[in-house]
Amino acid sequence: MSTTGDRTGARPHVVLLPSAGMGHLVPFTRLAVTLSAGHGCDVSVVAVLPTVSSAESRHLEALFAARPAVRRLDVRLAPFDESEFPGADPFFLRFEAMRRSAPLLGPLLAAAGAAALVTDVALASVVLPVARERGVPCHVLFTSSAAMLSFCAFFPTYLNASRGGGGVGDVDVPGVYRIPRSSVPQALHDPKHLFTQQFVENGRGLVDAAGILVNTFDALEPETIAALREGTVVPGFPPVFAVGPLLPARFPAEEEHARDPADYMRWLDAQPALSVVYVSFGSRNAISPDQLRQLAAGLEVSGHRFLWVVKSTVVDRDDAAGLGELLGDGFLERVQGRALVTKGWVEQEEILQHVSVGLFLSHCGWNSVTEAAASGVPVLAWPRSGDQRINAAVVARGGLGAWEERWSWNGEERLVSGEEVAEKIKAVMADEVAGKKAAKLGGAAAAATAIGGTTYLSLAEFVGRCRDSH
Ligand code: UDP
Ligand code: UDP
Numbered sequence: 001m002s003t004t005g006d007r008t009g010a011r012p013h014v015v016l017l018p019s020a021g022m023g024h025l026v027p028f029t030r031l032a033v034t035l036s037a038g039h040g041c042d043v044s045v046v047a048v049l050p051t052v053s054s055a056e057s058r059h060l061e062a063l064f065a066a067r068p069a070v071r072r073l074d075v076r077l078a079p080f081d082e083s084e085f086p087g088a089d090p091f092f093l094r095f096e097a098m099r100r101s102a103p104l105l106g107p108l109l110a111a112a113g114a115a116a117l118v119t120d121v122a123l124a125s126v127v128l129p130v131a132r133e134r135g136v137p138c139h140v141l142f143t144s145s146a147a148m149l150s151f152c153a154f155f156p157t158y159l160n161a162s163r164g165g166g167g168v169g170d171v172d173v174p175g176v177y178r179i180p181r182s183s184v185p186q187a188l189h190d191p192k193h194l195f196t197q198q199f200v201e202n203g204r205g206l207v208d209a210a211g212i213l214v215n216t217f218d219a220l221e222p223e224t225i226a227a228l229r230e231g232t233v234v235p236g237f238p239p240v241f242a243v244g245p246l247l248p249a250r251f252p253a254e255e256e257h258a259r260d261p262a263d264y265m266r267w268l269d270a271q272p273a274l275s276v277v278y279v280s281f282g283s284r285n286a287i288s289p290d291q292l293r294q295l296a297a298g299l300e301v302s303g304h305r306f307l308w309v310v311k312s313t314v315v316d317r318d319d320a321a322g323l324g325e326l327l328g329d330g331f332l333e334r335v336q337g338r339a340l341v342t343k344g345w346v347e348q349e350e351i352l353q354h355v356s357v358g359l360f361l362s363h364c365g366w367n368s369v370t371e372a373a374a375s376g377v378p379v380l381a382w383p384r385s386g387d388q389r390i391n392a393a394v395v396a397r398g399g400l401g402a403w404e405e406r407w408s409w410n411g412e413e414r415l416v417s418g419e420e421v422a423e424k425i426k427a428v429m430a431d432e433v434a435g436k437k438a439a440k441l442g443g444a445a446a447a448a449t450a451i452g453g454t455t456y457l458s459l460a461e462f463v464g465r466c467r468d469s470h
Pocket of ligand 1: 369
């Protein structure tokens with residue numbers, strides 16, 4: 001197999017560079033499959049091993065095993081002394097290690113004969129100059145909402161304007177809407193935070209990209225996408241390709257690993273239509289033991305059936321506590337029959353597409369939001385950190401579900417009580433209008449990704465540019 005792709009430009013060779021964490025890796029593997037199978041590209045994915053979590057390494061192995069046409073480009077990181085950042089989040093540390101290794105990419109791009117590079121936003125500001133030096137057009141894949149993209153792009157301007165002015169307040173993104181101070185990602189209130197430094201540099205760098213791919217679709221965030229494209233958020237902003245919802249790609253090796261998939265799917269099969277609340281806070285959000293217990297109480301008191309994926313640590317490899325210990329004595333026995341609780345990895349898209357699922361209680365990691373939208377399942381938003389409140393606002397504004405803004409997030413002392421959780425679940429489960437609106441968005445997502453839809457055309461335009469750049 002040629003490593004240089006098709007030099008005629010008929011099948012442009014696109015190199016994809018994901019960063020760390022399932023939330024970043026998943027959209028990249030979906031884009032890899034979409035470009036390779038549906039849009040006539042030769043695709044390579046850069047793999048940095050070992051990954052931070054087991055889920056990431058399984059996912060990468062499963063991708064390469066299932067899709068031999070997608071090539072793998074291995075990169076070893078340059079040595080990096082993590083003790084410079086005591087106590088930092090392991091995923092942010094990996095972003096930093098990858099950022100410092102960016103020069104290694106130059107020779108890799110040249111050897112691969114890349115027609116185009118798509119980098120994760122977390123690496124954008126350091127990768128863009130390396131690609132420019134090699135004459136390879138570099139796009140950015142933004143793995144969160146267009147609302148978060150507009151915030152990220154505008155934030156450096158906001159900081160310049162408010163210099164010396166007592167911390168980050170409400171951020172009024174031009175042409176979009178006001179992001180209240182309480183929705184600003186926690187880390188950004190600390191200018192010395194590693195994430196803040198990366199985020200501001202990447203935000204500044206975005207204008208130098210050849211284009212920005214964002215995992216959203218026009219019907220979900222119409223005003224925000226328009227404001228970005230019109231240059232209202234940041235003048236001279238590069239072309240924005242709304243390429244979402246990036247469609248799930250199934251990899252057999254990963255499915256085999258999932259906790260006996262037949263188990264929870266069989267359980268769902270036995271439940272009435274729209275009766276189950278699916279509860280998950282993503283792949284890397286630890287919830288405090290006290291809050292976990294309150295959530296357990298809320299689910300129990302709601303009286304509804306539920307499927308709950310419990311997570312109590314940031315990195316899956318560290319997760320050793322038993323469910324009984326986490327949720328309190330007797331809980332699992334009391335809900336037996338109407339609930340399935342697991343600590344394992346589940347195939348989330350399969351669950352969301354199941355007819356028995358009527359509500360998704362979600363932290364609003366952006367992949368989860370797009371998967372709910374694609375499946376037409378309403379979301380009850382309980383954001384915990386980072387971009388999740390900004391995403392929760394998209395859920396509420398876009399008609400995908402409800403957000404109880406008073407509910408606390410990481411770093412706030414207040415516990416949300418079991419009664420509050422139960423009341424809200426009951427209210428949203430009973431809200432037929434919410435269900436209809438979410439189903440309508442599901443239809444709009446399907447129309448966007450179908451041949452001739454807005455997402456399909458955005459992808460085709462992006463690929464056309466890669467071809468022309470040969
Ligand atoms: N996911 C999954 N099974 C799990 C937990 C997570 O399939 O048990 C997937 C989920 O479908 C989504 C991704 O992992 O595609 C998590 O990304 P998201 O942006 O929702 O949240 P993050 O984990 O980055 O906070
Ligand atoms: N983002 C980022 N790093 C940057 C600039 C932007 O991660 O330097 C985006 C990215 O799309 C991510 C969101 O902002 O999804 C940040 O969300 P969060 O704080 O939850 O971090 P994550 O865990 O998703 O990396």
